[in-house]
Amino acid sequence: MDMNFDLNRFIQQKVTRRTKSLLADDFARYDTELRLRLENKRVLVIGGAGSIGSHYIKALLRFNIASLCVVDINENGLTELVRDLRSAEGYHIPTDFITYPISFGDRVFEKLFRTKGPFDIVANFAAHKHVRSEKDVFSIEAMIENNLLRARGLLDLLMEKPPQHFFCVSTDKAANPVNIMGASKKLMEELIMAYADALPVKTARFANVAFSNGSLPLGFLERLNKRQPWSCPLGIRRFFVSPLESGELCLMASIMGQSGDIVYPKLDEARDMIPFDQVAIDLLHALGMEADPCSSEEEAREKCHAMEGSSAAPKKWPVYFFTSDTSGEKTFEEFFVPGETLDTTTFVNLGVIKNAPRRKRAEIDTLFSALRSVFEKPQVNKADIVEILKDYLPSFSHIETGKSLDQKM
Numbered sequence: 001m002d003m004n005f006d007l008n009r010f011i012q013q014k015v016t017r018r019t020k021s022l023l024a025d026d027f028a029r030y031d032t033e034l035r036l037r038l039e040n041k042r043v044l045v046i047g048g049a050g051s052i053g054s055h056y057i058k059a060l061l062r063f064n065i066a067s068l069c070v071v072d073i074n075e076n077g078l079t080e081l082v083r084d085l086r087s088a089e090g091y092h093i094p095t096d097f098i099t100y101p102i103s104f105g106d107r108v109f110e111k112l113f114r115t116k117g118p119f120d121i122v123a124n125f126a127a128h129k130h131v132r133s134e135k136d137v138f139s140i141e142a143m144i145e146n147n148l149l150r151a152r153g154l155l156d157l158l159m160e161k162p163p164q165h166f167f168c169v170s171t172d173k174a175a176n177p178v179n180i181m182g183a184s185k186k187l188m189e190e191l192i193m194a195y196a197d198a199l200p201v202k203t204a205r206f207a208n209v210a211f212s213n214g215s216l217p218l219g220f221l222e223r224l225n226k227r228q229p230w231s232c233p234l235g236i237r238r239f240f241v242s243p244l245e246s247g248e249l250c251l252m253a254s255i256m257g258q259s260g261d262i263v264y265p266k267l268d269e270a271r272d273m274i275p276f277d278q279v280a281i282d283l284l285h286a287l288g289m290e291a292d293p294c295s296s297e298e299e300a301r302e303k304c305h306a307m308e309g310s311s312a313a314p315k316k317w318p319v320y321f322f323t324s325d326t327s328g329e330k331t332f333e334e335f336f337v338p339g340e341t342l343d344t345t346t347f348v349n350l351g352v353i354k355n356a357p358r359r360k361r362a363e364i365d366t367l368f369s370a371l372r373s374v375f376e377k378p379q380v381n382k383a384d385i386v387e388i389l390k391d392y393l394p395s396f397s398h399i400e401t402g403k404s405l406d407q408k409m
Helices: 005-014 024-029 031-038 050-062 075-087 106-117 135-160 180-193 216-225 243-256 276-286 297-306 361-375 382-392
Strands: 042-046 069-073 096-100 123-124 165-169 203-205 228-234 237-241 261-265 271-275 288-296 316-323 350-351
Touching: 005 276, 024 180, 024 243, 031 243, 042 050, 050 069, 069 106, 075 096, 135 180, 135 288, 135 297, 135 361, 135 382, 165 180, 165 243, 165 276, 180 203, 180 361, 203 228, 203 243, 216 228, 216 276, 228 276, 228 297, 237 243, 243 261, 243 350, 271 276, 276 288, 276 316, 276 350, 288 297, 297 316, 361 382
Parallel strands: 042 069, 042 123, 069 096, 123 165, 165 203, 203 261, 228 316, 288 316
Antiparallel strands: 237 271, 261 350
16 A cells, blocks of 8 residues: 555545544643542553554553553454654653553452552443444354443442442444434444443543544445455445544543443434445545445455556556445444433533433343343344344344354454
């Protein structure tokens, strides 16, 4: 890839279409209060090596905290996080800064928490985030284990030494969920709300993080570096925030939000919702190329193969544009639904859902027991799990096509 290509500038100009951070005005409004609430605090970040978690840490380290403990199962990601932070200017890295490549569901995490704690701030970004995670019952069980069952264990652990602030990331797909990932995140919201009387819980639904790890736009650059064709759905529109904005949004929500808040970005559907195919076309233009539309994956691969050995810079790049037909795929995004009470005045560019349901923990336990029971059966299929989730979430309208993203290029 051209070393002169500025990805951050491209995101500003063509994806978010914002020259300054969406959160700039809110950070200016609450600067004094943020400093008071963050000064000399002990912080634990779970899932801190990921796209959102790492940018949460970068937003956090603009303030003077006392200590930072980062946990993530991605050992290489933690290594890169440390190198990134220590190679850049402007971060106030505390002397007490340490990373651990462990799962927050392991026994060793409990030992770490009890030994290194108490923590003033705990933020959890460890989650299955892809719609493709519902490809079969094994991937579904792993997703529910991570997004729900382990999250419950974390909440119970926090009750031993409650922090001043607890944040757990959600997703726009929790609003009127049509896939199991979105349903699991909606249930995660209800799970943490069940603890809102005892813990200061906050969460956030927000847009796609532009060029985040595992995202389709980042996949475009990965395919280009490997001289592979692109594959892009038509008509799938998404709200986008930059990686920087994703971290700032979560920091603002976690520190300035009130217990029980679900925070979301104030974005306009007509102005801010961008189709993936437009991102692909704009990205190729920024790289000095244009799309070479293909009618099939095979044609796209053949065209890429034909370019092998050529020393000339390509003027076109093969792209297979297709109509999406995968299970759980929503053509648009939404952050809230009718019946949710919205606070649109506390923040400049963030809204807050104030009346999220607060079920009793016994109700959550009933659901978890039903899920564990179905997973323990020798024969179980996706439909069985969907029915359990629908019983608990009447708004869950699962889109089932029998096709997974793993079946596509």
